[in-house]
Amino acid sequence: QVQLQESGPGLVKPSQTLSLTCTVSGGSISSGGYYWSWIRQHPGKGLEWIGYIYYSGSTYYNPSLKSRVTISVDTSKNQFSLKLSSVTAADTAVYYCARDAVEDGGNSYFDYWGQGTLVTVSS
Amino acid sequence: DIQMTQSPSSLSASVGDRVTITCRASQGISNSLAWYQQKPGKAPKLLLYAASRLESGVPSRFSGSGSGTDYTLTISSLQPEDFATYYCQQYYSTPKTFGQGTKVEIK
Numbered sequence: 001q002v003q004l005q006e007s008g009p010g011l012v013k014p015s016q017t018l019s020l021t022c023t024v025s026g027g028s029i030s031s032g033g034y035y036w037s038w039i040r041q042h043p044g045k046g047l048e049w050i051g052y053i054y055y056s057g058s059t060y061y062n063p064s065l066k067s068r069v070t071i072s073v074d075t076s077k078n079q080f081s082l083k084l085s086s087v088t089a090a091d092t093a094v095y096y097c098a099r100d101a102v103e104d105g106g107n108s109y110f111d112y113w114g115q116g117t118l119v120t121v122s123s
Numbered sequence: 124d125i126q127m128t129q130s131p132s133s134l135s136a137s138v139g140d141r142v143t144i145t146c147r148a149s150q151g152i153s154n155s156l157a158w159y160q161q162k163p164g165k166a167p168k169l170l171l172y173a174a175s176r177l178e179s180g181v182p183s184r185f186s187g188s189g190s191g192t193d194y195t196l197t198i199s200s201l202q203p204e205d206f207a208t209y210y211c212q213q214y215y216s217t218p219k220t221f222g223q224g225t226k227v228e229i230k
Contacts, residue, residue, distance in 0.1 A: 047167065047210060047221040062218040096166055103173065107214045109157040111178070113166035 002026040004097050004114035012091075012121050018084040022097030022114055023077070030055045030075040035100035035108050038071060038082045040093040041116070048093075052100055052108075053080055087121045094118050125149050125213050129222035135230040142198040144225045146211035151191045155215035158187055158196045161224075162207045170209075171196070201227070 008020035022036070029036060037052040051061035053071045061069045070083040084091060094116040100108035126149040136142050146156065154174040159167035169178045171187040174194055184199040198205055206229055211222040 046223045047212070049219040049221075060217055064218070101172070103155075107155045109155075109169065109172045109212065109214045110159075110167070111169050111172075113168070116166050 002099060002112045004099065004112060006095060006097050006114045006117040008117065008119070010118060010120060012087055012119060013123050014088055014121055015086055018082070018087050018091060018095075018119055018121070020082045020095055020097075020117065020119070021079050022081070023079050024099075025078070027099075028075075029073060029078050029080065034102060036073065036080045037098045037100050037110060039096045039098055039110070039113075041096070042090075042093045050082065050084075050095075089121050092119065092121045124218055125152065125216060125220055127211055127213055127220050127222040129209075129211055129225050131225060132223065133226040133228060135228045136201050137230045138201055138203055140201045140230075142201050142205075142227060144196045144209055144211075144227075146189075146194045146196070146222050148192045148194075148213055148215075152213045152215035154190060155213060156187075156189070156194050157212045157214060158185075159210045159212065160205075160207045161210065167210060198227075 003025045005023045012018045035052040038050040041047050053059045053073050068085045073080040096116045097114045098110040099112040101111040102108040128147045156174045158171045161167040175187040186197045188195050208224045208226045210224050
């Protein structure tokens with residue numbers, strides 16, 4: 001059973017960089033066949049996909065956040081990470097990491113999710 | 124971006140009721156649609172993918188249908204553990220986008 005666990009600071013100051021790590025257990029990121037995503041949910045609101053990474057390091061970011069987002073992977077630690085720069089209060093949200101199951105046609109949906117971690121942007 | 128619109132935004136139902144939630148995409152998504160269930164304080168859980176394929180371990184009272192731009196999630200007989208918020212999500216094109224959610228409450 002694949003498990004994902006987010007970790008990182010729960011409080012970030014405005015204008016600083018939010019950094020989170022997702023540790024994967026029960027499966028290897030480097031085995032391929034899956035993308036690895038970050039998704040966020042503003043308090044009491046819906047879900048927003050941030051972007052994903054493949055084990056090779058190739059990435060795709062949501063254009064709405066692209067200028068501020070970096071997703072990286074460390075296959076030796078079976079982890080992938082999110083950095084979001086120049087944060088404001090609007091970036092306060094629960095951040096989830098998730099595994100993307102890839103269909104034959106190359107499209108992918110989220111089959112496993114971490115429990116989520118609340119990040120608050122405040123001075 | 125493809126916009127996903129769910130209806131209703133919320134509904135009240137009783138145990139044993141048949142519940143239907145609809146999801147409309149702003150353009151055709153060729154059945155590249157997933158449904159998730161989210162309970163308070165928890166991560167979303169995958170229920171169905173490819174519009175109608177049941178994820179392993181999900182009860183058969185959940186079903187999905189649709190094509191083109193219009194899709195439906197049906198719960199055939201609502202159980203106490205089904206009271207939650209449900210989201211549709213298209214994965215036909217990036218960026219992947221979600222509906223705004225449908226909250227299913229106890230009548």
